[in-house]
Amino acid sequence: MKHTTNRQNKKYQLTIGWLYPDLMNIYGDRGNVIVLEKRCKDRGINVTVREIGVGSTEKDLQSCDLLMMGGAQDMQQEIVAKDLQKKKKAFAQMIEDGVPGLYICGGFQYLGQYYKTADGTKLPQLGVLDMYTENPGRERLIGNIAVELSPELGITGTIVGFENHGGRTILGKSIKPLGKVLKGYGSNDSAQEEGAVYKNSIGTYFHGPILPKNPMIADWLIEKALEKKYGEKVMLTPLDDSLAASAREAILARM
Ligand code: GLN
Numbered sequence: 001m002k003h004t005t006n007r008q009n010k011k012y013q014l015t016i017g018w019l020y021p022d023l024m025n026i027y028g029d030r031g032n033v034i035v036l037e038k039r040c041k042d043r044g045i046n047v048t049v050r051e052i053g054v055g056s057t058e059k060d061l062q063s064c065d066l067l068m069m070g071g072a073q074d075m076q077q078e079i080v081a082k083d084l085q086k087k088k089k090a091f092a093q094m095i096e097d098g099v100p101g102l103y104i105c106g107g108f109q110y111l112g113q114y115y116k117t118a119d120g121t122k123l124p125q126l127g128v129l130d131m132y133t134e135n136p137g138r139e140r141l142i143g144n145i146a147v148e149l150s151p152e153l154g155i156t157g158t159i160v161g162f163e164n165h166g167g168r169t170i171l172g173k174s175i176k177p178l179g180k181v182l183k184g185y186g187s188n189d190s191a192q193e194e195g196a197v198y199k200n201s202i203g204t205y206f207h208g209p210i211l212p213k214n215p216m217i218a219d220w221l222i223e224k225a226l227e228k229k230y231g232e233k234v235m236l237t238p239l240d241d242s243l244a245a246s247a248r249e250a251i252l253a254r255m
Contacts, residue, residue, distance in 0.1 A: 013046040014225055017064025019107070020072075020080050021051050027162060027207035029070025029104050035211035035218050036066065043237050045222070054083045058090035066225040067094070071105030071165070071207060074117040074135070081123040084110065088126060095128045100200035100224040102217070104210065105165055108195065108203030109133040118166050129198050130172030140166045144255055145184025145206065147194045152176050159214040160251045161206030169205075171196060178204050183255045200224040213248055215241050 018033050033049055040047035052061055061067075072080070084091065095101065095111070109115045112131040115123045119137070142164045149157055159179065168188035171177060177187065178195030186194035187205065195204035202217065204210060211218040219236055226234040 012044075012226055012230065013048075014040055014065045014222070014229070015048045015050050015063055017050050017052045017061060017067045019052050019067060019069035020054070020076075020083075021070075022053060023076040023080055024072045024107055025070045026072060026105075027164060028209040029068075029207060031209035032068050032070070032102060032104070032211045032218075035209070035215065036068065036222065039215065039218050039239060040222060042239055045226070054079070056087070058087045061087050061090055062094065065099065065229050066221055067099065067101035067103075069101070069103050069107030069110065071107055073106075074119070074121075074166075077106045077109070077115065077117070078121070078123060080106075081110065081115075081125065084126065085124070092126055092128050095126075095199065095201050098200045098224070098228050100221045100228065101202070102210070102221055103201065103203045104207060105163075105205050106167075108205065109167055109169060111196070111198070111201065111203050112169065115167060129196060129203070130174045131169055131196065133167040133169040135166040136168065137166065140164060141168075141185035141189060141205075143184055144251065145186065145194065146182040146252055146255055147179035147184075147186065147206075148182055149179045150176055150197060153178070153197055153220065155216050155220055157216060158182065158248070158252065159206070159210070159217065160248050160255075161204075161210050161213065162208040163205040164207060165205055169196075178202060200228065213244055213251070215239070215244050 177193035
């Protein structure tokens with residue numbers, strides 16, 4: 001398939017920061033980085049993927065224009081929560097400054113005030129978002145999920161994915177959910193809401209991974225990253241997403 005290249009985008013360069021690839025990466029979360037990289041390349045945007053792991057510095061983190069962190073088991077989350085405390089100040093500031101990011105499941109939980117694991121350990125988190133997560137240790141919320149995107153995102157539509165989490169996330173009043181649950185559980189088992197949007201950061205329970213099936217989210221992130229870095233309005237060249245749209249339709253029909 002041939003894609004048009006947006007000449008105007010040729011001068012652009014983005015560094016994608018992939019947070020804890022060896023620890024926070026389950027149910028295909030890595031696919032999100034592949035999609036972001038590919039959709040930049042298809043438009044002639046120079047792109048570098050930088051791995052930010054245990055021992056990386058705040059400076060390493062600050063060199064990134066777009067962040068992605070996947071999910072994990074409670075055990076890995078404990079290691080990451082400890083290491084992230086060392087980069088907490090810079091990380092929180094980047095989110096406040098509008099550096100875009102995609103945070104999946106355990107990564108999403110990290111943005112809140114705390115995460116109480118299934119064995120009752122309270123892990124201090126980044127504390128940027130007015131939300132907290134508790135894992136009561138009872139049944140996990142597992143299965144396919146469909147969500148209607150919140151209007152504040154500026155894009156409309158229904159996204160589909162797969163969730164598998166024990167944690168229940170409760171949003172404070174100041175935080176908007178990513179969308180309304182049509183099928184599945186979402187952030188917790190009662191509110192019918194999924195994920196969160198804060199400035200240019202998206203938190204979600206969607207694994208699967210989320211971006212190949214829902215590329216409009218990838219473009220939202222790329223656009224925000226370019227606008228933030230270059231201080232100008234960016235219009236991305238549309239790509240042929242008919243296969244992803246058909247996949248979404250087929251999944252929705254089956255659900
Ligand atoms: N360990 C966390 C939970 O069970 C996150 C799981 C995940 O990232 N899939 O809620």
